[in-house]
Amino acid sequence: MRKFEAVVEAVLRTEHVQSFVTSKVDGLEVDLGGIPGDRHYGLLRPADVRQKFYKRGTMIANRRQLSLLSVEECAQVAAALGIAEIRPEWLGANVLLRGYPELTQLPPGARLLFESGAGIINEGENEPCTGPGRVIAEAVGDPSLTQRFVKAAWRKRGIVASIELPGQLRAGDKVTVMVP
Amino acid sequence: MRKFEAVVEAVLRTEHVQSFVTSKVDGLEVDLGGIPGDRHYGLLRPADVRQKFYKRGTMIANRRQLSLLSVEECAQVAAALGIAEIRPEWLGANVLLRGYPELTQLPPGARLLFESGAGIINEGENEPCTGPGRVIAEAVGDPSLTQRFVKAAWRKRGIVASIELPGQLRAGDKVTVMVP
Numbered sequence: 001m002r003k004f005e006a007v008v009e010a011v012l013r014t015e016h017v018q019s020f021v022t023s024k025v026d027g028l029e030v031d032l033g034g035i036p037g038d039r040h041y042g043l044l045r046p047a048d049v050r051q052k053f054y055k056r057g058t059m060i061a062n063r064r065q066l067s068l069l070s071v072e073e074c075a076q077v078a079a080a081l082g083i084a085e086i087r088p089e090w091l092g093a094n095v096l097l098r099g100y101p102e103l104t105q106l107p108p109g110a111r112l113l114f115e116s117g118a119g120i121i122n123e124g125e126n127e128p129c130t131g132p133g134r135v136i137a138e139a140v141g142d143p144s145l146t147q148r149f150v151k152a153a154w155r156k157r158g159i160v161a162s163i164e165l166p167g168q169l170r171a172g173d174k175v176t177v178m179v180p
Numbered sequence: 181m182r183k184f185e186a187v188v189e190a191v192l193r194t195e196h197v198q199s200f201v202t203s204k205v206d207g208l209e210v211d212l213g214g215i216p217g218d219r220h221y222g223l224l225r226p227a228d229v230r231q232k233f234y235k236r237g238t239m240i241a242n243r244r245q246l247s248l249l250s251v252e253e254c255a256q257v258a259a260a261l262g263i264a265e266i267r268p269e270w271l272g273a274n275v276l277l278r279g280y281p282e283l284t285q286l287p288p289g290a291r292l293l294f295e296s297g298a299g300i301i302n303e304g305e306n307e308p309c310t311g312p313g314r315v316i317a318e319a320v321g322d323p324s325l326t327q328r329f330v331k332a333a334w335r336k337r338g339i340v341a342s343i344e345l346p347g348q349l350r351a352g353d354k355v356t357v358m359v360p
Contacts, residue, residue, distance in 0.1 A: 032224070032241055043212060043223070047345075053291060053293055053299070053356070053358055054299060054345060058345065060299065060345045061212055061301075061342070061343060061344045061345075063301070063344070107287075108289030108360070109288035109304050111233060119233070119240065121241075121243070124289050124360070162241070164240050164241045164243070165234060165240045178233055180288070180304070
C-alpha cells in the first residue's frame with residue numbers, strides 16, 4: 001500500500017435532483033448512501049448504460065455516489081479544448097482535489113481518507129459523456145465543445161467513488177490517497 | 181471489458197455467527213448486505229487489521245460480504261501442503277467456482293454475474309491468515325499446517341466480494357466473469 005497526500009480544493013453538491021450540475025459548499029456530511037439530498041444519493045440506483053451487463057433500470061448497489069476531479073486534469077482538458085477553464089460545477093463534481101494529478105489513473109479499490117473524518121473507495125474511472133460537454137458548450141458559447149469534450153476528457157475526467165466511512169468532507173481538508 | 185465463463189461448484193454459508201466455517205447449501209438468496217444470517221452479513225462491519233487505516237472497530241461499509249474460491253487454486257494449495265484436499269468449508273467460502281482458475285488475480289471492480297440472477301463485485305484478494313490454517317491443521321491432524329497454510333495460500337486464497345444486484349446464487353449456476 002502506497003500513500004500520497006492531496007488537498008481538497010472544493011466540495012460541491014447538486015442543488016436539486018433535476019440537474020447534475022453542482023455548486024460549491026463549505027462541507028458535506030456523507031453517509032453510506034453518499035450525500036443526502038444530492039442527485040446521486042442512495043444505497044440503490046438504476047443500472048444505466050455504464051452497467052450494460054444489467055437490464056437498464058434494474059436497481060443495483062449505488063457505487064456512483066460521488067464524483068471526484070483533479071485540478072491538474074481539469075487544466076489539461078481545458079488546454080486541449082483551447083478554453084480558459086473547466087469548472088468542477090460543469091462536470092457535476094463533488095470533490096475537487098489538488099496534488100494528486102493523475103486521479104483518473106487511480107486503481108479501483110484505492111481509498112481516500114479525508115482529514116475531517118470520511119473515508120471513500122475509488123469505484124473507477126468516470127467515463128466522459130456529452131452531458132457535461134453540453135454544459136461547457138453553453139457556458140463558453142461554442143457548440144462544438146459538446147462532442148470535443150468527450151474525446152478530450154477521456155482518461156482525465158476523474159473517478160466515481162462510494163462511502164466506506166461516513167463522516168465529513170470539507171474544503172481545505174488534507175486527503176490521504178491509499179493506493180493498493 | 182473481457183468476458184469469461186465459469187460454473188458454481190458449490191455455495192455455502194456459516195451455520196451460525198460464532199464460526200467462520202461454512203456448510204454447503206443448494207442456493208442462497210443475497211441482498212445488499214450479503215447473505216442474511218451469515219457471519220459476514222451486514223451493510224456495516226467493524227474495521228479490522230485488513231483496514232489498518234481506520235481505527236479498529238470503527239463501523240465501515242461492509243465490502244467483505246462473500247468469500248469466493250476456485251477449485252483449481254484450492255487444489256494447488258493442497259498440493260503445496262502435501263494434503264489430499266482443501267475443503268471450501270474450512271476456508272469459510274461462500275462460493276466455490278470451477279473454470280476460472282486464477283480467481284485470486286481478478287482485479288478489484290470485476291463483476292461476476294450468476295445465472296440465477298445475482299451480480300457481485302470483486303473487492304479484492306482475500307489475504308490468508310491462520311484461522312483457516314488452524315481448521316485445516318485440526319481436520320488433517322498436522323499442527324504445522326496452521327502456519328504453512330498462510331504461506332502456501334498467498335495469492336491463491338480467492339477473493340472477497342459484495343453484492344451489486346440482489347438475487348440468487350445456486351450450485352450449478354453458470355457465472356459470467358466481467359474483467360475490466
